[in-house]
Amino acid sequence: MTQARIPILMYHAVASDPNDATRSLSVSPAAFAGQMALIAERGLTPLTTADLAARWRSGRPLPTLPVLITFDDGYEGVHRHALPALAEHGFPATLFVSTGWLRGAYDTGGGPDAMLDWRQVRELAHAGVEIGGHSHSHPQLDQLDDTALHAELARCRDIVAGELGALPVSFAYPYGYSSRRVRTAVREHGFAQALAVGNALARRAQGPYALRRVTVRRGTGVEEFERLLDGRAVARTFARDRALTKGYAVVRGVRRIHRRTAGAPV
Numbered sequence: 001m002t003q004a005r006i007p008i009l010m011y012h013a014v015a016s017d018p019n020d021a022t023r024s025l026s027v028s029p030a031a032f033a034g035q036m037a038l039i040a041e042r043g044l045t046p047l048t049t050a051d052l053a054a055r056w057r058s059g060r061p062l063p064t065l066p067v068l069i070t071f072d073d074g075y076e077g078v079h080r081h082a083l084p085a086l087a088e089h090g091f092p093a094t095l096f097v098s099t100g101w102l103r104g105a106y107d108t109g110g111g112p113d114a115m116l117d118w119r120q121v122r123e124l125a126h127a128g129v130e131i132g133g134h135s136h137s138h139p140q141l142d143q144l145d146d147t148a149l150h151a152e153l154a155r156c157r158d159i160v161a162g163e164l165g166a167l168p169v170s171f172a173y174p175y176g177y178s179s180r181r182v183r184t185a186v187r188e189h190g191f192a193q194a195l196a197v198g199n200a201l202a203r204r205a206q207g208p209y210a211l212r213r214v215t216v217r218r219g220t221g222v223e224e225f226e227r228l229l230d231g232r233a234v235a236r237t238f239a240r241d242r243a244l245t246k247g248y249a250v251v252r253g254v255r256r257i258h259r260r261t262a263g264a265p266v
Contacts, residue, residue, distance in 0.1 A: 006068065007068070008068040008070060009068060012075060013025065013073075014026065014071075014081040015114075016028060019112070021112040022112055023218060024217055024218060024219075027217065029077070029081035029085075036091060039091070040089045040091075044065040048068070048130040049130060052066065069091060069093040072134055072174075073101060074097040074102050074111075076120070086128075092130065093128075096170070096195075099159040103115055106136075118163050132191075140174065146181075150189070156168075157189055169191060170192070172196075173194060176196045176213075192208065195213055
């Protein structure tokens with residue numbers, strides 16, 4: 001039997017007039033509504049991240065055409081614009097929040113655009129959106145020393161649990177960056193699964209802490225979105241992204257080696 005290859009869609013902001021920092025990774029409310037309608041028309045079945053991972057762990061069958069709808073960071077438009085479109089079709093989704101970017105008692109002021117507040121996050125959770133962790137201040141986790149890494153994960157986990165009354169079980173790596181050390185720390189902090197980026201379809205063989213996603217952005221047209229849902233030409237669509245990612249991975253690896261040589265923790 002061919003192993004299931006599942007599109008996990010990665011969104012960020014849903015906004016009519018995003019700022020320059022978030023524009024390229026945003027989608028317009030009309031585009032998002034159209035994409036949700038297309039998912040419904042094609043008969044796909046959205047799952048939460050926790051549901052997909054639980055099915056793969058237990059061997060429970062997947063729907064015929066599964067898809068995941070995920071959002072990173074915690075932009076206000078997820079509540080204002082995305083939630084009505086999700087609710088129209090009865091779709092679940094997963095929102096990964098950077099707790100220090102959300103408006104409220106824990107706000108560090110680092111949010112790059114209009115961000116959610118905790119009342120809105122609770123309303124999303126009550127509407128069937130799984131709330132996962134995305135660190136506290138959105139750093140490159142694999143560049144942190146152990147103390148800072150554990151602080152980022154623990155603070156994010158504990159704030160979400162305190163606000164929602166339940167520990168988050170899913171995590172997404174900021175910028176998609178991780179390492180064996182980071183993945184181990186994520187598991188040790190109680191997260192049962194985690195998403196990277198990778199711009200490829202998710203497969204069970206990737207393991208629960210390195211599931212890949214495909215990026216939906218402002219330039220994603222209808223034909224490209226259909227290809228993502230079908231899993232067609234994904235490698236070609238994201239060829240430039242992958243080349244840039246590989247090049248930057250080399251740079252970041254050199255930085256880690258330099259810190260080791262200088263005697264700093266990594």
